[in-house]
Amino acid sequence: MNDATALQAAPLTAPTNTAPKVGFVSLGCPKALTDSELILTQLSAEGYQTSKTFQGADLVIVNTCGFIDDAVRESLDTIGEALAENGRVIVTGCLGAKSDAQGNNMVRQMHPRVLAVTGPHATQEVMDAVHLNLPKPHDPFLDLVPHSFGVAGLKLTPRHYAYLKISEGCNHRCTFCIIPSMRGDLVSRPIGDVLNEARALFEGGVKELLVISQDTSAYGVDVKYRTGFWDGKPVKTRMFDLVATLGEIAAPYGAWVRLHYVYPYPSVDDIVPLMATGKVLPYLDIPLQHSHPDVLKRMKRPASGEKNLERIAAWRAACPELVVRSTFIAGFPGETEEEFAHLLDFVREAQIDRAGCFAYSAVDGATANALPGMLPPELREERRSRFMAVAEEVSAQRLRRRVGATMQVLVDAAPGMGKKGGIGRSYADAPEIDGVVRLLPPEKISKTLKVGEFTRARIVGTEGHDLVAVPV
Ligand code: SF4
Secondary structure, eight states: OOOOOOOOOOOSOOOOSSSOOEEEESSSSSSHHHHHHHHHHHHTTTTTTEEEESTOSEEEEEEEOEEEEEEHHHHHHHHHHHHTTHHHEEEEEEEGGGGOOOOOOOHHHOOOOEEEOSSOOOOOHHHHHHHHHHHOOSOOOOOGSSSGGGOOOOSOOTTTTTEEEESSSSSSOOOTTHHHHHHHOOOEEOOOHHHHHHHHHHHHTTOEEEEEESSSGGGGGGTTTTTTEEEEEEEEESHHHHHHHHHHEEEETTTTEEEOOOOOOOGGGGGGHHHHHSOOOOOOOOOOBOOOOHHHHHHHHTTSSOOOOOOHHHHHHHOOOOOOEEEEESSSSSSSHHHHHHHEEEEEETTTEEEEEEEEOOTTTTGGSSSSSSOOOHHHHHHHHHHHHHHHHHHHHHTTTTOEEEEEEOOOOOOOGGGOOEEOTTTTTTTTSSOEEEOOOOTTTOOOOOOOEEOOOEEEEEEEEEEEEEEO
């Protein structure tokens, strides 16, 4: 889930000589990224500037990730670096909410010099700490906020795609995961706010909206699917209504809507027809983690009783274009060779288009650590490699079927107006986690490519996880 994306905020517009400067580092998953965007928007609205370097800043904010041990290490290292180079550091994010075995805050234990520490989604607390340590400019230029995204605020992603967070927290208690203990139970954002933000993003030029949460299918469960209002009309706080309305809002802009972190509940059956009719992309990111019912039970996975193979087959029958991405864990405590073989068969039979796999790694505080049958690390790693070999074979085979087809591609990079080609993605590729479409020089000399615009491209080959195509 966490791809440890490190981003340095772009400088804000219209600098003044006196405006205080804040350095910002955002680590972690897309959910952390949206927290960063909220803080940066608020800073900008109050007249703070951002600094590209630690030395050039009056204070540094580090938004941390605490999901896996590597991410914890990276976050602690970044805090140490910011302290060494700047000395005035505020820490926020998932790691900020973590305590060690004695109940001491982990960040404060390691770095007692930090000015303040907050958990995730704590924009106000972070702003309070900023005000305390770096007072607001006296005469803020309120128009410093780039208005191109309106109520959606400042984005850290490239201008043409954006993450839309629909809820915080999670009601599940998967045994390998500590996110609920860091982020709490599910809290759905009001549907009117979510839809307003989506419209503002499209108005600001976003061509691809990526819907994220910890559990997208559970949207609205916490508010009992309350009816909200948007554009003067009642809309239920429910996944189907959200997705259908997002599809309607996106249509006039010719933009894509992509769904992440969807669990295979029966309710997803209703979303598939929206994909078949082109309202939203026929792409589902479903973190299945395993296929064997006993392993899923030990993991306490949501929807573990569902018949995933049959369900995916039915979705594909209703929407043949459907692309399924998923993540899995190999070598979970107690996993037998037979259970692992079940997983390999599943990936082959379900024809998972894009699969990622982690070798099980114990996360501090996760209940799975107490399960019997912990496997040796080498065996977990070996199973991960075996899994990836099978998954890549399936994926490559599914990619090859696209050769000869013409697809719509969203251009992510096009140096020199794309005269020598560029990089893009089709509906089958989510940014940062899937493959790309390598664009060759266009067929017609007069054709140019522009970042953030769509082009049609004829697929002429495959290269690992990527497609190779000629813009037409
Ligand atoms: S569904 Fe499971 S893995 Fe995902 S956030 Fe909730 S508890 Fe963690």
